[in-house]
Amino acid sequence: MSQIGSFALLLALGLSAYSFLAGLLALFSKDAASARLGETARRAGIATFAAVLLAAIVLVVSAFSDDFSIAYIFHHSNRDLPPAYKFAVLWSGQEGSLLFWSLLLAGYGFVLRLRYKTDQQLFAHASVVIAAVQVFFLLILNFAAHPFGVIQGPLPQDGTGLNPLLQYPEMVIHPPMLYLGYVGFTVPFAFALGALIMKYPGEKWIHITRRWTMVTWCFLTVGVFLGAHWAYAVLGWGGYWGWDPVENASLMPWLTGTAFLHSVMMQEKRGMLKVWNMALIFATFLLSMVGTFLTRSGVISSVHAFAQSSIGSWFLVFIALTLAVCTYFLVLNRSHLKSEHKLEALVSRESSFLFNNLLLLTLCFTILWGTFFPILSEFVQGHKVTVGPPFFNRVAVPVALLLLLLTAIGPLLAWRKTSLESLKRNFLYPAIGALSIGGMMILFGVRPWEDPSYFYATMAAVLSALVMFTVISEFLRGGRVIAGKTQQNLFSAMLQLCHRNTRRYGGYIVHFGVALVVIGILGTPFNKEVEKEMGFGDKISIGPYTLVCQSYTQDDNPNYGNEWAIINVFRGGKQITTMYPERRFYKASQQPQTLPRIYPSFREDLFLVTDVYLVYEGKNETTGRPIIKAHLNPLVPWIWIGLIIMVFGTIVALVPNAVAVQVAATTPVRAPAHVGAGD
Amino acid sequence: MKSSNHALEFVLKGRGFNRAVSATKSRTALAFEGRGAKTQAKKPARQALHALILTTTVFLFMGAGDDSARFKDLGHRMMCACGCSQILLECNHVGCTYSDKMRDQLQAALDKGNNDDLILQGFVQDYGPTVIAAPTATGFNRVAWIMPFAALAFGVTFVVYVVRSWKNRPTPALADGIPIPRGNEDELDEFRRRAREATMGGERKLLELLASQRQIVEASGF
Numbered sequence: 001m002s003q004i005g006s007f008a009l010l011l012a013l014g015l016s017a018y019s020f021l022a023g024l025l026a027l028f029s030k031d032a033a034s035a036r037l038g039e040t041a042r043r044a045g046i047a048t049f050a051a052v053l054l055a056a057i058v059l060v061v062s063a064f065s066d067d068f069s070i071a072y073i074f075h076h077s078n079r080d081l082p083p084a085y086k087f088a089v090l091w092s093g094q095e096g097s098l099l100f101w102s103l104l105l106a107g108y109g110f111v112l113r114l115r116y117k118t119d120q121q122l123f124a125h126a127s128v129v130i131a132a133v134q135v136f137f138l139l140i141l142n143f144a145a146h147p148f149g150v151i152q153g154p155l156p157q158d159g160t161g162l163n164p165l166l167q168y169p170e171m172v173i174h175p176p177m178l179y180l181g182y183v184g185f186t187v188p189f190a191f192a193l194g195a196l197i198m199k200y201p202g203e204k205w206i207h208i209t210r211r212w213t214m215v216t217w218c219f220l221t222v223g224v225f226l227g228a229h230w231a232y233a234v235l236g237w238g239g240y241w242g243w244d245p246v247e248n249a250s251l252m253p254w255l256t257g258t259a260f261l262h263s264v265m266m267q268e269k270r271g272m273l274k275v276w277n278m279a280l281i282f283a284t285f286l287l288s289m290v291g292t293f294l295t296r297s298g299v300i301s302s303v304h305a306f307a308q309s310s311i312g313s314w315f316l317v318f319i320a321l322t323l324a325v326c327t328y329f330l331v332l333n334r335s336h337l338k339s340e341h342k343l344e345a346l347v348s349r350e351s352s353f354l355f356n357n358l359l360l361l362t363l364c365f366t367i368l369w370g371t372f373f374p375i376l377s378e379f380v381q382g383h384k385v386t387v388g389p390p391f392f393n394r395v396a397v398p399v400a401l402l403l404l405l406l407t408a409i410g411p412l413l414a415w416r417k418t419s420l421e422s423l424k425r426n427f428l429y430p431a432i433g434a435l436s437i438g439g440m441m442i443l444f445g446v447r448p449w450e451d452p453s454y455f456y457a458t459m460a461a462v463l464s465a466l467v468m469f470t471v472i473s474e475f476l477r478g479g480r481v482i483a484g485k486t487q488q489n490l491f492s493a494m495l496q497l498c499h500r501n502t503r504r505y506g507g508y509i510v511h512f513g514v515a516l517v518v519i520g521i522l523g524t525p526f527n528k529e530v531e532k533e534m535g536f537g538d539k540i541s542i543g544p545y546t547l548v549c550q551s552y553t554q555d556d557n558p559n560y561g562n563e564w565a566i567i568n569v570f571r572g573g574k575q576i577t578t579m580y581p582e583r584r585f586y587k588a589s590q591q592p593q594t595l596p597r598i599y600p601s602f603r604e605d606l607f608l609v610t611d612v613y614l615v616y617e618g619k620n621e622t623t624g625r626p627i628i629k630a631h632l633n634p635l636v637p638w639i640w641i642g643l644i645i646m647v648f649g650t651i652v653a654l655v656p657n658a659v660a661v662q663v664a665a666t667t668p669v670r671a672p673a674h675v676g677a678g679d
Numbered sequence: 680m681k682s683s684n685h686a687l688e689f690v691l692k693g694r695g696f697n698r699a700v701s702a703t704k705s706r707t708a709l710a711f712e713g714r715g716a717k718t719q720a721k722k723p724a725r726q727a728l729h730a731l732i733l734t735t736t737v738f739l740f741m742g743a744g745d746d747s748a749r750f751k752d753l754g755h756r757m758m759c760a761c762g763c764s765q766i767l768l769e770c771n772h773v774g775c776t777y778s779d780k781m782r783d784q785l786q787a788a789l790d791k792g793n794n795d796d797l798i799l800q801g802f803v804q805d806y807g808p809t810v811i812a813a814p815t816a817t818g819f820n821r822v823a824w825i826m827p828f829a830a831l832a833f834g835v836t837f838v839v840y841v842v843r844s845w846k847n848r849p850t851p852a853l854a855d856g857i858p859i860p861r862g863n864e865d866e867l868d869e870f871r872r873r874a875r876e877a878t879m880g881g882e883r884k885l886l887e888l889l890a891s892q893r894q895i896v897e898a899s900g901f
Contacts, residue, residue: 235771237769358837370827381818383808386814388813617771
């Protein structure tokens, strides 16, 4: 099996190298044969996908057939590993995940090359760029991180098993989502670089890549949030975001990608920010590479860095080379990227996008700076320092709050110019609503002046409410106009409004989801935790809950042995649920693992939902009694609901616009300027 | 009195105002020593205001400096030294040989009545500088804190510059030098949009047109 896999990888490398070189020659050659050469390059690119797919299939089949002669399978699987995790072996280790990266890239390239007729020249350029990235990954796979290396010596009877932290259902979904996001940004990057190299006229490359970019952004969003949820549900420390370097690495391309999604609208609508958009998409791609580099190189210690090796230098060279190429063409062809319009007013959608980009980029820079500062410190001071959550919370949170404010105001601004009068008119009621939320928080005992974290929480609540109220008011205002003209009910009118300009209103829904996510996060300062040794019948009181230990029980299966605590949860004297925090001991890897249990109190609290989060930490070595740690994490479930709404909003934005609304009235409809006036 | 001072110190340090703490202390010390009495006598109202602010602050934050809150605060300002890259009080990884020991050490230091700086210094001596979860505001580490805000300030300046230069950019003029009347901007925008569309699909249409013309020419026998 390993020989088939190795052959497939070598073949893929040869095909992608041919696709790159022949494609490049065809682009710069003027003779008649160049078209035929370009076509062979395209076909070689398609065949690359088949070869990489074969290699991936071989690795998965090897995992299912317990072929421990392959070192990768030996180190990441075992006979009793459940089938889903055997499938996930493909991306559970360094070599496999690089193969998976390569497979996804080949898949994207496959789709792109099949659709080449949309614009042959532009697609040919993009295809060459993708082939170049593909060659890089296949070089690593063939010469630095070979997934089909064989074990020397006697054949092992069983593998050492998969890392227990990775044996969780979300681990089957989270890495593919994240990788689909990381890899997906290669496509708009390839089109942007291609368009820049060929001095492509107009903004068509943006129209072509808009869906790619949005889908990719959506995958990355889901990937980042699933990672946070995995940390919450598996690591057992009661939190979901630890500002770990690898978490940061996934957030950075998300931030620049988000900035790109916003600023690209200025190029589409007004022919502005052309250089900036190029730089943003280049940065997004490079940051995706930095993310993979951080996860895989071990240059920075991280709870998520599951592999450490020497491939870091490969990535550094590739990142430097890509940066050089991008900068060269950006400087060379900058005259092609001149703005077509000027800014007419400071209070306008354009300037809000500028400041939105500024804040997103500042946030990204802060995270990049904090992530790499330990290396800089070692270089300058001779010793590393830790840049952990206290730093990021103090520096990033104020910027994020400003961004939230802009998220609320931005959609109320019209393109070109907004009068302060109309801004005041649209902003008044949402602002009153938001301030009243802040007032209510103070009324219910939150003292923002007592602690910076309470201050931030109050500000975040007010600004999230502002975002939500502005979104709702936009839907209502537009819906009322359509309802008035078409005699529909308000809800149908709002649906129609949304369908008329899916991109704009889909974006609003995404903003609404972001506000919900922030509401979920702002509960953090109000978290509570209690740790206690619990024998039968022992109680823990935390917040309005009383936890009573009913019993402990054990189980065993071929993969692991486990122990559960059985904890009854009471509130107001009434039992509301029973929870089973768990500890496992994985046999193959000989590693223990805790698995928390989470109960979100939707039935009891609804809006102020709180997670009851229990961890069975182990036994006190002296007394032999089990230790249970209980957390109360208010509002956290809103984060995951916010994610669902963000995904929904993105899907809405991807739906094509409906034709203009049919009006029964004899006079033509003249909607106010702010209704469907643009994205 | 001890708890009041302690509460004030906690509050101010929580906001990262170490310097403010020392400044307040030195001013208070001066006042007690009688130095600068002349200046202070001239401003009884300001003195009263200071006292009021101080009293209010201490009152508001009374209790914030109790040991459990300090334990939580300090425990979240340090990392577990086992290499798990987690905050000390959040490290729960099974079989950790450091976190329990470090928590006990922290509690013992608090019981001794050590102040926060002394406790943190003790941990740095025992576990190295990486035990502190964020760069200190001293020496080169200050750069860590300054850079993000400097970047934001630079960014704001840059955006303001860009916005101003765009606003001041002259209105595009016609080939003969006659400026475009402002009232026609909308119309021109529409033309530009159409022109862009024409550019995008134009090449293909042009080729199709040329091909059809060639066919006509060939068919006509020329």
